[in-house]
Amino acid sequence: MKILVCISHVPDTTSKINFTDGDSKFDTAGVQFVINPNDEFGLTRAMWFKEKQGATVDVVNVGGTETEPTLRKALAIGADSAIRVDATPTDGFFVAKQLAKVAKEGNYDLIIAGRESIDYNGGMVPGMLAALMDANFINTCISLEVEGDTAKAIREIDGGKETLTAKLPLVIGGQKGLVEEKDLKIPNMRGIMQARKKPLNVVAAEDASAQTEAKKFEKPAPKGEVKLVDPDNLDELIDLLHNEAKAI
Amino acid sequence: MSVLVYTESEEGKFKKAALEVASYAREVASKDGGSVTAVTFNAEDTSELGNYGVDKILNIKSDKLSKFNAEAYADALKQAAEKEGSKIVVLSQSANSKYLAPLLAVQLNAGYAPNVVALPESTEPFTVKRSVFTNKAFNLLQINTDVKIVGVSQNAFGLKENQADATVEEFSPNLSEEDFSVNVDSVDKATDKVTIADAEIIVSGGRGLKGPENWGMIEEMAEILGAATACSKPVSDMGWRPHSEHVGQTGKPVASNLYIAVGISGAIQHLAGVNAAKTKVVINNDPEAPFFKAADYGVVGDAFEIVPKLNEKLKEFKAKNA
Numbered sequence: 001m002k003i004l005v006c007i008s009h010v011p012d013t014t015s016k017i018n019f020t021d022g023d024s025k026f027d028t029a030g031v032q033f034v035i036n037p038n039d040e041f042g043l044t045r046a047m048w049f050k051e052k053q054g055a056t057v058d059v060v061n062v063g064g065t066e067t068e069p070t071l072r073k074a075l076a077i078g079a080d081s082a083i084r085v086d087a088t089p090t091d092g093f094f095v096a097k098q099l100a101k102v103a104k105e106g107n108y109d110l111i112i113a114g115r116e117s118i119d120y121n122g123g124m125v126p127g128m129l130a131a132l133m134d135a136n137f138i139n140t141c142i143s144l145e146v147e148g149d150t151a152k153a154i155r156e157i158d159g160g161k162e163t164l165t166a167k168l169p170l171v172i173g174g175q176k177g178l179v180e181e182k183d184l185k186i187p188n189m190r191g192i193m194q195a196r197k198k199p200l201n202v203v204a205a206e207d208a209s210a211q212t213e214a215k216k217f218e219k220p221a222p223k224g225e226v227k228l229v230d231p232d233n234l235d236e237l238i239d240l241l242h243n244e245a246k247a248i
Numbered sequence: 249m250s251v252l253v254y255t256e257s258e259e260g261k262f263k264k265a266a267l268e269v270a271s272y273a274r275e276v277a278s279k280d281g282g283s284v285t286a287v288t289f290n291a292e293d294t295s296e297l298g299n300y301g302v303d304k305i306l307n308i309k310s311d312k313l314s315k316f317n318a319e320a321y322a323d324a325l326k327q328a329a330e331k332e333g334s335k336i337v338v339l340s341q342s343a344n345s346k347y348l349a350p351l352l353a354v355q356l357n358a359g360y361a362p363n364v365v366a367l368p369e370s371t372e373p374f375t376v377k378r379s380v381f382t383n384k385a386f387n388l389l390q391i392n393t394d395v396k397i398v399g400v401s402q403n404a405f406g407l408k409e410n411q412a413d414a415t416v417e418e419f420s421p422n423l424s425e426e427d428f429s430v431n432v433d434s435v436d437k438a439t440d441k442v443t444i445a446d447a448e449i450i451v452s453g454g455r456g457l458k459g460p461e462n463w464g465m466i467e468e469m470a471e472i473l474g475a476a477t478a479c480s481k482p483v484s485d486m487g488w489r490p491h492s493e494h495v496g497q498t499g500k501p502v503a504s505n506l507y508i509a510v511g512i513s514g515a516i517q518h519l520a521g522v523n524a525a526k527t528k529v530v531i532n533n534d535p536e537a538p539f540f541k542a543a544d545y546g547v548v549g550d551a552f553e554i555v556p557k558l559n560e561k562l563k564e565f566k567a568k569n570a
Contacts (some may be wrong), residue, residue, distance in 0.1 A: 013497050013517045017384040023386065037498045076550065092350075093359070118497055120380050120387075124360055127318075127350025136430050139347040142491070152250045156492060157316075157444040158343045160437030166430040173347075179267060210465055211359030215375065215388040218521065226530070226540050231549035233560050237529070238565050245527040247506035248449070248565070 003046045004103055006113035008036035009067040019217040024093040035070055038114025042174035043187050045144060046112055047078045056080050062089045062098045075195035076187030078133050087205035096128035097208035103171035104133050115140050130171035138164055142177025249280035252334035254325055256342060260292035264446060265340035267300050271401050271408040272337040273365055274301030287328045289313050294416055301410035306419035316344050320427035327421040329356055337397045342445055349399055359391035366435040383499045383523035393463040403503040447476035447507040452495060454480040456511020456532060458549055460488035466553045467508060472562045480512045496521035511551050514539025
């Protein structure tokens with residue numbers, strides 16, 4: 001089985017979010033970038049398929065040279081090779097187009113992406129990728145097994161879960177649950193040394209135009225002061241929630 | 249101009265999100281005197297949609313579509329949009345809508361704006377405000393394609409009643425075998441519990457509760473208030489509560505009317521996840537907990553004393569205001 005894991009290069013979850021160039025761009029100054037957490041669960045699951053079922057695992061990112069350390073980290077975790085599509089990711093559709101080309105040309109059986117990136121939260125790349133390459137698609141996937149050419153997956157739905165079966169090729173929108181947080185792979189010294197020698201191929205972007213443009217960014221209005229209620233006067237809290245906030 | 253809206257139902261009944269996206273679609277259509285067409289799947293009684301400004305209902309009745317199937321539903325919506333000549337498709341941000349939206353976008357060659365929090369700022373060019381960075385910021389997104397898909401965040405717009413005479417038309421889309429190539433084997437859903445996605449009120453617990461055996465009082469409060477239960481990331485990572493309850497940047501974002509956090513200090517990732525909740529209450533014994541800075545109301549003290557007392561008072565309140 002050939003697996004492709006799509007890696008999004010995103011600001012660490014603790015990052016302060018600021019904008020620059022007249023609020024038109026995310027300010028990367030002082031920001032640590034990491035593998036998108038939803039992709040990391042999928043990457044670790046892919047490593048399981050590699051160890052238990054002899055799968056090969058490649059990782060791919062659409063981005064500039066600044067994303068290479070993130071791809072190297074994925075190689076250090078255990079991916080066999082990396083592909084960087086050399087382009088500025090303009091919108092989800094553009095990224096999906098690039099990934100579809102890589103996935104088709106590489107004849108991958110299973111493509112694992114995160115259900116969404118934690119920066120722009122679009123949640124559209126995995127589905128668009130599946131539609132563009134005419135593959136099956138399962139989103140918000142929390143469990144995945146593959147036998148032969150058939151995958152069995154569990155998907156999280158609002159208030160429960162669903163069990164699904166689909167033939168490969170299949171695109172997965174993954175999230176926590178694919179593996180547990182405690183089972184996430186952390187690169188060790190040997191992995192980091194090996195990653196330096198693994199191939200990281202840079203490929204040219206396919207001609208595609210974005211469908212959307214991100215214009216101005218803004219931050220939420222600052223919050224007012226918290227109103228503290230004495231623990232011995234909880235009637236006041238109920239009164240505030242009922243009459244002021246109209247929440248109960 | 250025709251605006252198409254996907255109105256989700258469950259066991260034949262419309263979800264609140266369906267009425268919210270119908271309300272939104274009405275306002276968008278009214279900007280240039282257009283009409284709203286809703287697409288329903290196996291809904292029992294469609295008349296409710298007329299209260300939210302829907303002019304026409306394409307009612308799909310099909311045993312094959314009794315279980316949600318993203319590809320088949322997307323194909324049906326595509327055929328409905330083409331039949332109506334709709335330039336704008338509005339849907340919610342439920343798990344199912346988020347699943348099918350990108351499939352529909354490719355089929356309709358449409359640009360898609362997810363997590364939209366307000367009506368379009370302009371229609372020429374078409375721009376909408378959406379949340380990004382898990383509610384830590386907003387972005388004005390311009391959609392440049394002829395057909396546009398707008399995914400409206402839960403509770404961002406609310407319900408707006410608007411009487412219309414909705415005509416109902418049976419609609420049978422042409423579906424192929426391929427539309428069902430992902431097979432839904434079984435659905436496992438607790439029907440007696442409020443889900444985080446649909447909840448008006450959420451009661452959430454953190455590490456301050458010391459162990460899963462102490463969740464009784466959280467569940468009791470949720471029951472009194474008709475609320476959903478949720479938790480912080482460490483609590484789900486330690487296995488005290490299921491992952492599906494984890495609220496935050498890598499878990500679920502919430503947009504409920506009221507969010508009550510008990511024993512949660514308020515890590516930046518958790519605060520991002522609850523930013524869109526309208527009113528936040530924090531109960532914590534540490535007055536320095538960062539959550540107090542992000543909350544509307546706070547009680548500093550021992551949750552094990554406060555919550556049982558508060559539950560008693562909430563019961564009295566509910567009995568009086570029932």
